[in-house]
Amino acid sequence: MQPTNPSSGNDAARNAYQWAVVDPDRVALIQHEEETTFGELIGRVNLISNHLRDLGLEAGDVVAGFMDNDPAYWAVSLAAQQVGLYYVPINSHLKADEAEYIVANSGAKVLVAGPAQAALLHAAGTATGAVHRYALAEAPPDWMPYAELGRGYPPAAPENRVAGAIMGYTSGTTGRPKGVKRQVGQESPEAATQRTLDMLGSFGLASSNGVHLVCSPLYHAAPAGFATGALHLGHTLVIHTKFDAAQVLADIERHSVTNSHMVPTHFHRLLSLPEEIRQATDTSSLEVVVHAGAPCPVSLKRRMLAWWGPIIWEYLGATEGIVAIASPSEWAAHPGTLGRPAAGAVQILDELGVEQPARTSGRIFFKSTMPFEYLGDAEKTEANRFGDLVTVGDLGLLDEEGYLFMQDRRNDLILSGGANVYPAEVEQALIDHPAVSDVGVIGVDDDEWGQVVVAVIQLNPGFSAGDDLRAELDGFARTALGSYKRPKRIEFLEEFPRTPSGKLLRRQLRDLYSSAAPRTATAPSPL
Known part of the structure; x- marks a missing residue:
């Protein structure tokens, strides 16, 4: 049974819900050789939407997903977003207590978890605040199988459809994540998805015929947003669970992939493949590849452009919104730029809110795509507001022609392989080790990862620096931090560069440890 039409008439589809009506046999998802059509996907979406309403969820309530890349991401998130609910994607690599915090903080009433994630929460004995919990595979005690979500409910589109939203979590200087909350329940799903389609059009993506490769984690706002936008366009999504450079190339050729979202780490790994493999693979189907998530070295970008041609777009963005977009031609003419924002869309302000002249550094303020607030954090x-502009703390400048260049990441944020790592959180995990007197965590530039996490430690008396202690500290970090947050390097420092008020001078640590070799050092004077 096909779902009922979510809008009147059989006009050209403008979102995935409508593709299920006008072209139900069109392939929506491919993962592990298994295909899902739009009719099948939206039929499942409608079952879940109707079940969520029957569970008592109302507009503004929350559904959370704690899973690896899986077709269930779209079944659950699209279901939530057509009945006015927030969908909260949770990083699938988080520890149990980290995930538990987000579930509780968001007020999620329903949690859908992957096999490993459900087992993790069960083994840790965490009692998630979600009233209804579903596991994608065998359900632990007190959980329901995911197959039961929607079972027995009508596959017709729910009545009185209303748009919900994704509520991604982004951390602050304390390291505690905060939900980026936008208003819901005030427009139709069609109106909401049209904004997504308009955004994709800014990158030259407008055709309803295409294949999008998903090779980044869907718990990140950017790859999930671009993939879902491509789905709404009518594209087929080829879903990878993790990034494998050889498999990415093979699937680009095999499925005639036309577009994808990547990070510079992906470029590095693709270019590291043997030349004979790269040259033997046909990538001519590619039309648009979008990247962000970490600083991209100019030399790396030039090598990718030489290989794939002028199809690579770059942008600066955050969960809070897109700041600027650089087309391939703009980047070629202004290497390193993040694009030229529309007049008034971006301003460079100093700490007093004074707009800075061309080529003068300051904080980047921009007009957010939609109004938002940080959940439970009015302060x-x-x-982060200045009039109708917002900032996430990035430092940059505009040149005389209005092209934006970024100079430093937001506050002390580390971006490693496209993932956000907040130093305070890593420091808090390491400071509890008996050997650690003081600790500072920094990001150091790396060709493959963009940045790698480096922990600089001052030891307590009675402990000796060396590889044995490094191994012990690494093991200690494993008990408290997700894999992508753990330091790739651990360094030892005799005296820490702190101001008289106790503020850590991270820039001096970065200057000390910009090279790759581990060493024990003495910090320069902070004055």
């Missing part, structure tokens, strides 16, 4: 919400 943080207010702190």
Whole structure:
């Protein structure tokens, strides 16, 4: 049974819900050789939407997903977003207590978890705040199988459809994540998805015929947003669970992939493949590849452009919104730029809110795509505002022609392989080790990862620096941090560069440890 039409008439589809009506046999998803059509996907979406309403969820309530890349991501998120709910994607690599915090903080009433994630929560004995919990595979005690979500409910589109939203979590200087919350329940799903399609059009993506490769984690706002946008366009999504450079190339050729979202780490790994493999693979189907998530070295970008041609777009963005977009031609003419924002869309301000002249550094303020607040944090919400502009703390400048260049990442944020790592959180995990007197965590530039996490440690008396202690500290970090947050390097420092008020001077640590070789050092004077 096909779902009922979510809008009147059989006009050209403008989102995945409508593709299920006008072209139900069109392939929506491919993963592990298994295909899902739009009719099948939206039929499942409608079952879940109707079940969520029957569970008592109302517009503004929350559904959370804690899973690896899986077709269930779209079944659950699209279901939530057509009945006015927030969908909260949770990083699938988080520890149990980290995930538990997000579930509780968001107020999620329903949690859908992957096999490993459900087992992790069960083994840790965490009692998630979600009233209804579903596992994608064998369900632990007190959980329901995911197959039961929607079972027995009508596959017709729910009545009185209303748009919900993704509520991604992004951390602050304390390391505690905060939900980026936008208003819901005030427009139709068609109106909401049209904004997504308009955004894709800014990158030259407008055709309804295409194949999108998903090779980044869907718990990140950017790859999930671009993939879902491509789905709404009518594209087929080829879903990878993790990034494998050889498999990415093979699937680009095999499925005639036309577009994808990547990070510079992916470029590095693709270019590291043997030349004979790269040259033997046909990538001519590619039309648009979008990247962000970490600083991209100019030399790396030039090598990718030489290989794939002028199809690579770059942008600066955050969960809070897109700041600027650089087309391939703009980047070629202004290497390193993040694009030229529309007049008034971006301003460079100093700490007093004074707009800076061309080529003068300051904080990057921009007009957010939609109004938002940080869930439960009015102070943080207010702190990042200046009139109708917002900032996430990035430092940059505009040149005389209005092209944007970024100079430093937001505050002390580390971006490693496209993932956000907050130093305070890593420091808090390491400071509890008996050997650690003081600790500072920094990001150091790396060709493959963009940045790698480096922990600089001052030891307590009675402990000796060396590889044995490095191994012990690494093991200690494993008990408290997700894999992508753990330091790739551990360094030892005799005296820490702190101001008289106790503020850590991270820039001096970066200057000390910009090279790759581990060493024990003495910090320069902070004065």
